[in-house]
Amino acid sequence: MSTETTAHNGAASAGSDAAPLELREVVKRYPGAEKPAVDKLSLEVPAGEICVLVGPSGCGKTTAMRMVNRMIDITDGDILIGGKSVRDRRPAELRREIGYVIQQIGLFPHRTIGENIATVPHLLGWDKQRTGARVEELLEIVGLPADFRDRYPSQLSGGQRQRVGVARALAADPPLMLMDEPFGAIDPINRERLQNEFLRLQAELRKTIVFVTHDIDEAIKMGDRIAILQEGGILAQYATPAELLMYPASPFVEDFVGSDRALKRLALQRVRDIDLWTAPIVRIGEPVSEVKAKLAEADLEIPLVVDDDGRPTGWLSDRGLQGERVREDFRSPAEPVVELDDILRDALSDLLQADSQYGPVVDKDGRVAGVLSMEALSHALTVPADQVPSATELAAEA
């Protein structure tokens, strides 16, 4: 037992793998307040997953997060990181092992980017060489040029500062990260980019992350699991995004996820994840008899003409089949063209915009891989929740 503990400590100080997080009936009661801010909150976050705490303001989500690194004292219950209670730890030491990112980022303006990133390694007493190498590595991981190390925060854009904030939180390779609305202050375009970047990063790093947001769309996008809290810090539902959207546990959850929850589910899947239709693929000059055979086998009855490289050029009209060989006579162009990696929601939008019931799906090289139809899309919404991939899995696929 004692050797095991020592070994675990050694791993933690040297940088470590993700640790599971468990909240056991955690209560936060402020003196003088009638109701607790967080009421008997129990959650288990498996190692390497993103748990999003989401809910309206005043639901205690930030309070719950801040009890994990003891920025706020726990009134009752317990929090365990890697099976060890945070209550037994000295707060400052505990915090050095937990990455911390907040909305305002809070970079130290009087320190260079390199010094900012090196904050925790410095506290842990790493030597210069190790710290320097780590700073270099982290700048690369978050996609910033190496010469940023000697700049000051005031010389960076909002998005760049946010990346530095994430790099700083990752510096000592913590097994757990706390992120409080980390992308909240970024404009929508950059936010989307940073979210995607972060999911890609997480697909590699596989940290255990507690992520606080008030935005249900961000929660669905970022979370492997989502904990919806309602006022008074009561857990309304804890489930994967797909489960949450398919089976909201209460009218509160149903209301909070929004009446467009079926559409939101479409954001959880990519075109490659669903059963695509087949279309008869034909080339100009091909014998019409062969086309007729293909028509009998395919899901769709309209031949899709492709060029020599297999790229879609248009849907063939009936006149194109009158004669010995296929003639170039299109009934309509092959639009919209959807990619295998597209999110279903975007693909649906493309179909609606082109006023079309179906569109050819192409792979990375632009070759036809199938056909996406409205029918296939609505069928995708009936896929059981446990077969819908999580955000990190989606990012890892792409």
Next chain:
Amino acid sequence: MDLGYAPILAQLGDDFFSNREGAAEKCPGNNGLCLGWIADNFSDYMDPFWEHVLLSIVPLAIGFVIATSLALFAHRYRVAQPFFLALVGALFTIPSIAFYLILLNITGRGFGTAVVVLTAYTQVLIYRNVMTGLQEVPAETVDVAHGMGLTRRQIMFRVELPMALPTIFAGLRIAASSTVGIAGFAFFAGAGGLGGEIFSDPAFKGNVVTASVLMILLATALELIVLAVQRLCTPWERAVAS
């Protein structure tokens, strides 16, 4: 400075040559102001000048240490804030001559007494700016420092104090020039300085102008030195987006 001197100053060049040879005791011909007299008697001002330098620098240094310590203490233990503010404010309201005369009975005459008074006057200027600087540090910066595992002491000395430096230096600059001015009364305590020269013959303009200009130069030099140190200590202030 009195603008009434302007036409006289314009003549100074002429006087320097025409009156050089016959520089009388107090060159009465030019209403008591001529460069020749100043040039002949300038060395007499050097000792009071260096006394004045010490009377400015020593209280500033001691005052900076005390006021900053008070402010850091008050920042950590907020109950002390109103008490300290009232104290440093009250010190500043005591008229300097009265202050010297009160202290004469306690600490006697001399440099020490003057330093006590001048240090007391620096307190309100430096204390208030250190306090403001510490309070202006954004809450989120302190929060994130806390969240990364810095202790309270580390946050104070590695985050809050450095971030407050620009405001602290601003207070120090004001304190520097005001101390040079108030040190003009240090001769009441028998501590000499340029004020002693001025009051030794306040009717003679050559004397008053020389001593006053030296005080202005000293105040300017001290401000520039503080500014130079500030620039050295706060390189991030000069960092511009590229």
